[in-house]
Amino acid sequence: MKIVLFILLFLSFLDTSNSPSKIFVIKIDGTINPVAASYIHDSIEKAIEENAECLIIELNTPGGLLKSTRLIVSDLLSSEIPIVVYVYPSGAQAASAGVFITLASHIAAMAHGTNIGAAHPVMMSEGGAQNKKDSTDVMMEKATNDAAAFIRSIAEKRNRNVSWAEKAVRQSLSLSETEALKENVIDLIAKNLDSLIIQLDGKKVETAKGIKTINTKNANLHFIEMSIIQKILDIVSDPNVAYILLMIGIYGLIFELSNPGSILPGIVGVICLVLAFYSLHTLPINYAGLGLILFAILLFIAEIKVVSHGLLTAGGIISFVIGSLMLINTDISNDFLNISLTVIITVTILTALFFAFALGKGISAQKMKPTTGTEGMIGEVGKALSKISSDSGGQILLHGEIWFATCKGDEINEGEPVKVIARKDLNLIVEKFIENNNK
Template structure:
């Protein structure tokens, strides 16, 4: 084989190898993560981790597999913001339900696909019992879901030589999923909250198509020979999601403050103080790891606890140390929940700061409401009754620090040994006693009668 032939063979092999490698490198990468639970802190943590990991892997698209009845608005808002700001297109496959907070998250995605028989909507803000929250909460949700729909912009439609611009996601329709007073002809009557079925969502621009599974969604997005990478939650992310839940934060604050109060009421028990310390660690640890709780914020909390203890044990009362301690404890707990830089709050959303204030205030209030009557009950009638002195030492039972023999002289008569002005001395049963005249002066040698005995002193009157 001559040199030219060898060269051509080697060039062919190299070209084929390069083409094969290039084909492998260009295989579409689909990153998929699930939200199939109530929207909360754990869902928010999973979303952050999934989108960050997809960005590191340079995925072509992110696919959210969603099935939820809703959850907490604050976390749903954080998730929708993360999706809107993602550099990688985020698509959602609604597997049956995208209600309430789930609807908000879905509308934030670049495209929506729904399983036949699925639904999207009913985004009214409700409390734990299912009752509608006051209008200020509904107003915030209306604005948020309207802004989310507007973020997708408008499509240009040319018909009959005229150019019109139509919202890709109609903000009014999105708002009707929250506000029952909105009327849209042919879609929803006033007095009803809007919820779309799959076909209705497709008809009105809130769904790009129906699909039976994830693979069908990916194919409809125009990807073939793709590779799917599934987000796998770590044990730490699950624990962290639980520990950073606002409800759990409130419980931890209750234990921190309640435990300190209980320990201060009965020093030396140890268990309440230990419970308070463990709760403080569980409160601050995940926040510190995430970079929310700074060293100085934790130090503020510790200094506040020390000042409160000083106020109680060293300088009893309620002065500067106690007030300063309470302010520092409250400040440390609150600032640890927000992403501030020292005292720069310019990048902290107002709603986030407001939420942290509510959590700390509610936890503190409940701690006193629960801790005060509970400590009184346990220390007076519970198993801890024996460690504190609750009974009073009655004089009738013999608890007295002075001689009580003179009490037996009540009703006895005697003679004034000196003039009582009003105090002096009297002789009763041939014994000399100090005495005080109940009224006026009693002269020497006048007869007296003992009326009472108090504070180690006989009280007498003239005896006629």
């Protein structure tokens, strides 16, 4: 019996040892943000748990945030399994933050028709003195020096072209895939994923656990998708989406406060504001720009209640546009982190229309004369059913109901029209109604 068990265990071991290896693949197609950093971190952990041969990151990015880039690079440099960054498909790029991530991989590969480079930090400037370094220039120099030191350390760690890496930061140099291979920036060129896997077989790399030989022969590919939450957060991390959510949230709260009990606008407004604040938290927000947007909202509200002949609206529009343009600051990034001018103009027009019509109509409705209840009777015209004087009251017919009324002013004879001017408890105070002199 023991011999049978031993044979079964031995056969089980052989079956396990001959089982095909696993290769995990993820795709980063967009900006580098906290969601992308979380996605890569979770994928590396899953690949380690599943004892994968390697993790392939298909990369196509115009750049992203330096903080998120540092987190990704840290995960790549300390990974226990080989990380392969593959700039793919044709036409893709590894620009700005993508350069740091590609250089930090154990094996860097590019597809035909791709490029890498242009990693110079970009900062939005608000102007400076001529022939003199202002605070913006100093911060720009600090950011450049910091990024250059960062990329040098990465290139040295992975035995890649340190000189070119620094020039990519300081001079915004960019290379095609063939030039990158020649300059020792990447390790290989592959036309597609199948070609890449074939070339990876037998490659030796140094991981956090030591030398690892990649075995991709007959390997099974496992594609890891972003979770639903990550996909949602990735969408709202777009500056344009964050900007629109912020506006919807503000509209919702204003509408709820001006029409208490509406409920739905308030719920939608709070949800949109929470998502907007998450997105703005992940983006380099300029609080001066946010302040101008809020000031513009106040000007629009003031226009509804104060007669300014359009001056407050004009000021609100100017403040809104300037604030929107200033809302996002960028460090290691490009125009992809700025809010689209088309979106800004569209939202500005819709905001002006919202306050000019929608909110204006709501406030006008609140100021309308009541048509029901006690207040609704004031100003109504009825008919005297008896003689009415200021000393002794009488009865009037109003809305098909008989009311006791007293007179203010001239005595009112039976059958004459009367106008309600006030109410005291269950008694109405009326005056003679003259149709040609309707007050």
